[in-house]
Amino acid sequence: MDKSYKVFLNEKDIPRQWYNLAADLPGTLNPPLGPDGNPVSPDMLAPVFPMNLIEQEVSTQRWIDIPEGVLELLYRWRPSPLVRARHLEKALNTPARIYYKNESVSPAGSHKPNTAVAQAWYNKEFGVKKLVTETGAGQWGTALAFACSLLGLECKVFMVRISFDQKPYRKLMMHAYGANCVASPSNETQAGRDILEKYPDTPGSLGIAISEAIEEAVSEPGGKARYSLGSVLNHVMLHQTIIGLEAKKQLALVNEKKVDVVIGCAGGGSNFAGISFPFVSDKIHGADIDIIPVEPASCPTLTRAPFHYDHGDTAEMTPLLAMHSLGHGFIPPPIHAGGLRYHGISPLISHSVNEGLMRPEALQQLECYEAALLFAQTEGLIVAPETSHAVAQTIREAYRAREEGKEKVILFNLSGHGFLDLTGYEKYLNGELTNHSLSDEDLNRFTESLKKYPAPKTSKVQTG
Ligand SMILES: Cc1ncc(COP(=O)(O)O)c(C=O)c1O
Numbered sequence: 001m002d003k004s005y006k007v008f009l010n011e012k013d014i015p016r017q018w019y020n021l022a023a024d025l026p027g028t029l030n031p032p033l034g035p036d037g038n039p040v041s042p043d044m045l046a047p048v049f050p051m052n053l054i055e056q057e058v059s060t061q062r063w064i065d066i067p068e069g070v071l072e073l074l075y076r077w078r079p080s081p082l083v084r085a086r087h088l089e090k091a092l093n094t095p096a097r098i099y100y101k102n103e104s105v106s107p108a109g110s111h112k113p114n115t116a117v118a119q120a121w122y123n124k125e126f127g128v129k130k131l132v133t134e135t136g137a138g139q140w141g142t143a144l145a146f147a148c149s150l151l152g153l154e155c156k157v158f159m160v161r162i163s164f165d166q167k168p169y170r171k172l173m174m175h176a177y178g179a180n181c182v183a184s185p186s187n188e189t190q191a192g193r194d195i196l197e198k199y200p201d202t203p204g205s206l207g208i209a210i211s212e213a214i215e216e217a218v219s220e221p222g223g224k225a226r227y228s229l230g231s232v233l234n235h236v237m238l239h240q241t242i243i244g245l246e247a248k249k250q251l252a253l254v255n256e257k258k259v260d261v262v263i264g265c266a267g268g269g270s271n272f273a274g275i276s277f278p279f280v281s282d283k284i285h286g287a288d289i290d291i292i293p294v295e296p297a298s299c300p301t302l303t304r305a306p307f308h309y310d311h312g313d314t315a316e317m318t319p320l321l322a323m324h325s326l327g328h329g330f331i332p333p334p335i336h337a338g339g340l341r342y343h344g345i346s347p348l349i350s351h352s353v354n355e356g357l358m359r360p361e362a363l364q365q366l367e368c369y370e371a372a373l374l375f376a377q378t379e380g381l382i383v384a385p386e387t388s389h390a391v392a393q394t395i396r397e398a399y400r401a402r403e404e405g406k407e408k409v410i411l412f413n414l415s416g417h418g419f420l421d422l423t424g425y426e427k428y429l430n431g432e433l434t435n436h437s438l439s440d441e442d443l444n445r446f447t448e449s450l451k452k453y454p455a456p457k458t459s460k461v462q463t464g
């Protein structure tokens with residue numbers, strides 16, 4: 001019997017292609033729509049993204065080669081370890097075998113650099129000189145700042161006000177990588193000024209920060225800048241599949257032939273897509289796998305929000321995407337899992353949920369922090385508050401395996417460490433945090449705006 005704690009892949013065995021779930025999903029995906037209600041053409045996206053990434057965004061090719069130049073950037077920390085959480089298993093007295101993919105080992109401390117280095121590389125190839133983005137918890141901004149520094153690109157980050165105030169060290173990391181980071185809403189864009197005029201004390205939101213970043217990217221003189229998004233879009237999900245593809249190879253090294261449960265926390269959906277999409281492919285082809293995206297009860301996009309066309313940002317600058325959405329005017333409560341506060345989620349994940357390929361869950365923050373502390377006290381690592389949602393669901397599934405008396409294999413994605421999120425832990429330990437669920441009243445109020453957009457056509461499920 002295998003006694004490993006950690007499973008490493010040789011660098012030479014790193015996956016050389018990304019997996020594109022769009023090639024295998026049943027049903028027809030609803031295309032992004034432009035302001036006239038017609039599908040957007042690649043040319044319409046050209047001021048915002050470089051054409052080589054737009055091609056990936058619309059691709060239905062199953063496997064896409066990872067360029068050698070991107071692999072060389074990824075080798076700085078990849079392949080990431082797969083770890084068997086034996087100490088947690090023992091504490092839970094479960095027959096389940098729990099594995100986690102440790103994405104906290106990247107220089108920025110999370111999975112986000114997997115797509116940041118790829119996006120920066122493709123932009124550089126296309127001749128772009130500056131990337132502009134938004135960040136919620138600060139992880140994505142740090143990742144893009146890191147990637148731009150490796151490739152000599154200028155980087156500007158609009159950081160959601162509440163995180164900017166709560167996480168000064170993330171801002172400092174971005175500065176250390178040479179990026180410029182400002183609080184959003186800011187006075188530097190029309191979108192920011194409009195919001196500040198209406199709501200001077202707003203904590204900000206990812207939707208507002210996205211509007212600001214797109215505005216700045218498209219108004220840069222000479223078309224030298226582009227916008228970069230850290231989640232939600234198809235090409236971002238694609239870049240993250242290296243996580244699940246590596247995990248499959250590592251599980252094979254320790255003779256695990258079947259995975260029963262795959263878990264990841266879900267904000268815009270990228271780390272969850274990364275760990276799960278290669279397994280969704282197996283499920284489409286007949287495997288029996290429970291695939292669980294986990295979100296906060298205060299921002300219940302997949303579990304309660306309608307499936308509808310909506311903008312990805314507050315100022316309505318992005319195309320309309322078919323996704324589960326709480327409405328682009330959603331202002332989330334200031335829970336500590338900043339990266340899970342987005343109003344929408346990846347269209348590929350939304351479609352997979354509608355097709356019954358995934359089983360979303362929504363958890364309260366107190367259960368998540370309690371789970372994160374047990375994880376820290378057994379396995380040792382203090383995880384990001386976002387990741388704590390995956391840990392809490394893993395613990396639920398391990399208990400379920402115990403009740404059922406089944407030796408299940410559970411795989412979860414450890415999307416990031418929490419070393420710069422200790423304020424949340426402090427509040428939890430001081431008893432200052434409470435549970436919070438989105439009320440039906442607020443859900444109805446925020447989703448009212450969706451009615452003016454077309455309903456997606458082809459999905460089996462119309463509401464969350
Ligand atoms: C550590 C960590 N995990 C998860 C997320 C959620 O993003 P996504 O759903 O795109 O993986 C974030 C976002 O900032 C994050 O920082």
